[in-house]
Amino acid sequence: MENRPLEYDYTVAKMFMLTTIILGIVGMAIGVFIAFELAFPGLNTVFGEGLAEYTNFSRLRPLHTDAVAFGFTVSGIFATWFYVGQRVLKVSMAESKFLMFIGKLQFWLYVIGVAAVVVSLFMGYTTSKEYAEFEWPIDIAIVVVWVLWGVSIFGLIGIRREKSLYISIWYYIATFLGVAMLYLFNNMEVPTMLATSPAGESAIGDWMHSVSMYAGTNDALVQWWYGHNAVAFVFTVPIIAMIYYFLPKESGQAIYSYKLSLLSFWGLMFVYLWAGGHHLLFSTVPDWMQTMGSIFSVILILPSWGSAINMLLTMKGEWQQVAASPLIKFMVLASTFYMFSTLEGPIQAIKSVNAIAHFTDWIVGHVHDGTLGWVGFMIIAALYHMAPRVFKRELYSKSLMAAQFWIQTLGIVLYFTSMWIAGITQGMMWRAHDEFGNLAYSFIDTVDVLHPYYALRGTGGLLYLAGFFIFAYNIYKTWTSNKEVDAERLNASPMGA
Amino acid sequence: MFHWLEKNPFLFAVGVFIVIAFAGLIEIVPNFAEASRPVIGTKPYSTLELAGRQVYIKNSCNACHSQLIRPFKSETDRYGHYSLSGEYAYDRPFLWGSKRTGPDLHRVGNYRTTEWHENHMKDPKSIVPTTIMPGYPWMFTTNADIDTAYAEQLTVAQFFGVPYNKPVPMKDGSTTVVKMGKSIKEARELALEEAKKVAADMKDQDVKDAVARGEIPEIVALIAYLNSLK
Numbered sequence: 001m002e003n004r005p006l007e008y009d010y011t012v013a014k015m016f017m018l019t020t021i022i023l024g025i026v027g028m029a030i031g032v033f034i035a036f037e038l039a040f041p042g043l044n045t046v047f048g049e050g051l052a053e054y055t056n057f058s059r060l061r062p063l064h065t066d067a068v069a070f071g072f073t074v075s076g077i078f079a080t081w082f083y084v085g086q087r088v089l090k091v092s093m094a095e096s097k098f099l100m101f102i103g104k105l106q107f108w109l110y111v112i113g114v115a116a117v118v119v120s121l122f123m124g125y126t127t128s129k130e131y132a133e134f135e136w137p138i139d140i141a142i143v144v145v146w147v148l149w150g151v152s153i154f155g156l157i158g159i160r161r162e163k164s165l166y167i168s169i170w171y172y173i174a175t176f177l178g179v180a181m182l183y184l185f186n187n188m189e190v191p192t193m194l195a196t197s198p199a200g201e202s203a204i205g206d207w208m209h210s211v212s213m214y215a216g217t218n219d220a221l222v223q224w225w226y227g228h229n230a231v232a233f234v235f236t237v238p239i240i241a242m243i244y245y246f247l248p249k250e251s252g253q254a255i256y257s258y259k260l261s262l263l264s265f266w267g268l269m270f271v272y273l274w275a276g277g278h279h280l281l282f283s284t285v286p287d288w289m290q291t292m293g294s295i296f297s298v299i300l301i302l303p304s305w306g307s308a309i310n311m312l313l314t315m316k317g318e319w320q321q322v323a324a325s326p327l328i329k330f331m332v333l334a335s336t337f338y339m340f341s342t343l344e345g346p347i348q349a350i351k352s353v354n355a356i357a358h359f360t361d362w363i364v365g366h367v368h369d370g371t372l373g374w375v376g377f378m379i380i381a382a383l384y385h386m387a388p389r390v391f392k393r394e395l396y397s398k399s400l401m402a403a404q405f406w407i408q409t410l411g412i413v414l415y416f417t418s419m420w421i422a423g424i425t426q427g428m429m430w431r432a433h434d435e436f437g438n439l440a441y442s443f444i445d446t447v448d449v450l451h452p453y454y455a456l457r458g459t460g461g462l463l464y465l466a467g468f469f470i471f472a473y474n475i476y477k478t479w480t481s482n483k484e485v486d487a488e489r490l491n492a493s494p495m496g497a
Numbered sequence: 498m499f500h501w502l503e504k505n506p507f508l509f510a511v512g513v514f515i516v517i518a519f520a521g522l523i524e525i526v527p528n529f530a531e532a533s534r535p536v537i538g539t540k541p542y543s544t545l546e547l548a549g550r551q552v553y554i555k556n557s558c559n560a561c562h563s564q565l566i567r568p569f570k571s572e573t574d575r576y577g578h579y580s581l582s583g584e585y586a587y588d589r590p591f592l593w594g595s596k597r598t599g600p601d602l603h604r605v606g607n608y609r610t611t612e613w614h615e616n617h618m619k620d621p622k623s624i625v626p627t628t629i630m631p632g633y634p635w636m637f638t639t640n641a642d643i644d645t646a647y648a649e650q651l652t653v654a655q656f657f658g659v660p661y662n663k664p665v666p667m668k669d670g671s672t673t674v675v676k677m678g679k680s681i682k683e684a685r686e687l688a689l690e691e692a693k694k695v696a697a698d699m700k701d702q703d704v705k706d707a708v709a710r711g712e713i714p715e716i717v718a719l720i721a722y723l724n725s726l727k
Binding site for chain 2: 059174194204292
């Protein structure tokens with residue numbers, strides 16, 4: 001009994017793989033649509049004047065960011081956890097009816113939460129805080145889902161056979177704790193139905209509405225402490241958890257350096273939280289905080305590059321695999337984009353650069369080379385690695401995977417190059433004075449000049465979305481294929497032509 | 498070196514939490530007492546202005562427009578005096594935004610009129626031919642939610658001590674009182690009274706008729722809010 005290999009149970013992992021793909025398509029499709037709305041404003045009313053309230057840029061923008069962050073990415077985090085967690089802790093979900101129940105409950109509550117988010121955002125229910133737009137009833141549902149995930153993590157750890165926690169588990173634990181702390185504090189709000197009028201009336205107006213516990217500058221401070229670290233604990237920490245597991249697994253190479261992983265982990269945990277102030281440079285928050293935000297952003301290069309270099313050096317002596325396997329390509333380019341984006345971020349956080357970059361499309365470009373290149377590619381690679389092992393089928397097509405890789409890479413390059421130019425151009429035009437000391441350009445001049453870059457950016461997004469459809473198709477064909485694989489491959493995933 | 502910690506999930510989690518919570522503790526907590534005092538001349542939002550602010554939020558205007566003027570010559574030339582912390586004392590949530598697809602609005606009340614907003618919100622291209630901003634014509638026919646705005650006033654007055662019905666110091670040394678109704682009925686009346694003043698400067702006959710009937714279209718509330726941004 002003890003010597004038989006463990007049969008891992010991927011029921012919950014499969015469910016979340018499905019939402020990763022579906023919400024990825026939804027979020028990216030909305031993103032492409034609103035990108036083209038900026039290039040061709042006629043699209044705001046393309047579904048008719050009557051629907052314009054629901055299809056214009058401003059109503060859809062939070063739907064895009066939330067669908068890709070909390071739909072696609074968080075689903076991907078859950079899907080990989082329910083795969084990686086069992087395997088590195090050497091314990092199967094099938095061994096605990098309780099944990100299996102909690103996992104499924106988490107999934108269904110998550111789906112209900114997503115539905116509530118989509119409907120309420122379309123209707124215009126929003127707190128206006130970026131990546132924390134949801135009103136209080138949904139916040140409570142999200143907290144419940146998160147607590148259930150915590151039960152899964154610590155429950156599985158509680159019954160583990162492998163006593164030492166692997167690096168990926170560190171990062172999943174940090175994701176759980178970090179998001180819990182940030183989300184709770186940033187979403188402190190008072191539902192307005194709690195107030196009573198002097199005439200004794202209560203539960204006045206819309207029951208969904210609430211006001212923030214914090215006002216003005218404080219509210220901004222808490223929001224960007226959250227907003228910046230949502231990037232840390234949703235777009236960075238759990239994605240590192242993934243690459244630490246999937247890259248060594250797929251390539252058959254051991255992690256290059258344990259010490260480097262220790263340094264990067266604890267360094268990242270300590271430094272990241274300080275950097276939120278870089279979103280508030282030249283604002284009304286105290287100067288010392290802005291300076292701290294700037295300095296720590298630059299220091300952040302060290303732990304970020306520590307992880308990325310550790311990954312690239314893991315491939316030492318095995319670089320032919322990058323040429324041979326599109327799956328390895330995805331992961332190596334993901335860590336490269338991680339390096340790129342964690343260098344670009346600190347540059348933008350330097351005060352004099354930020355004076356030009358802030359409020360422009362360069363920031364949007366920066367976010368997207370991180371999310372499309374690093375987050376997107378890593379989740380795609382993780383699902384590709386999981387699929388043959390979860391569905392016990394050979395991956396449908398290697399050539400489709402390679403095509404997807406190149407199409408999406410081209411998409412990302414178009415995206416960030418166009419946004420670089422757009423952002424710096426607009427930033428420079430805003431501040432330009434003529435020889436008499438008057439502003440050289442009116443605001444609309446700085447909008448007109450962006451048209452070609454907006455069109456190019458939309459095209460880049462469209463290419464990425466097209467690649468994502470290829471990905472969805474490839475996974476679907478793998479799932480429904482009748483070519484069963486009997487023995488699981490230790491490393492390189494089996495791929496059809 | 499840290500192997501013992503990696504075999505002890507509880508201590509590990511506690512350690513991680515302390516390390517990540519540290520920065521927040523140092524940066525956020527001390528600032529709270531200092532930053533939220535209103536500057537002279539900053540007054541709470543009236544019921545109608547607050548309803549307009551909710552329309553602004555409902556449509557995520559903050560996705561494209563900032564309300565934060567940075568202390569650079571190019572910004573003060575374009576938008577007016579740079580923003581001060583105390584001016585935001587009654588802003589829950591803050592609406593600084595993070596992207597200027599359109600211009601900053603923190604002092605838009607100083608240089609745009611009711612009439613300008615009316616035309617611009619209905620059809621932005623009629624004012625700025627090459628604009629990429631979409632029109633918001635449904636705001637002329639959808640009514641603003643005055644009750645929820647009133648509930649918000651009550652909430653901030655009860656929970657956060659926002660001074661409604663109390664004298665607030667103004668820049669010229671005088672004081673002003675922002676009224677808040679004692680009941681839903683009175684709140685609606687106060688809002689309507691203010692709405693009539695806004696509608697008097699507007700051209701849209703349907704909006705004027707609606708206000709005469711006692712209704713308040715979203716556009717009226719929104720313009721009242723935008724005019725209050727100074």
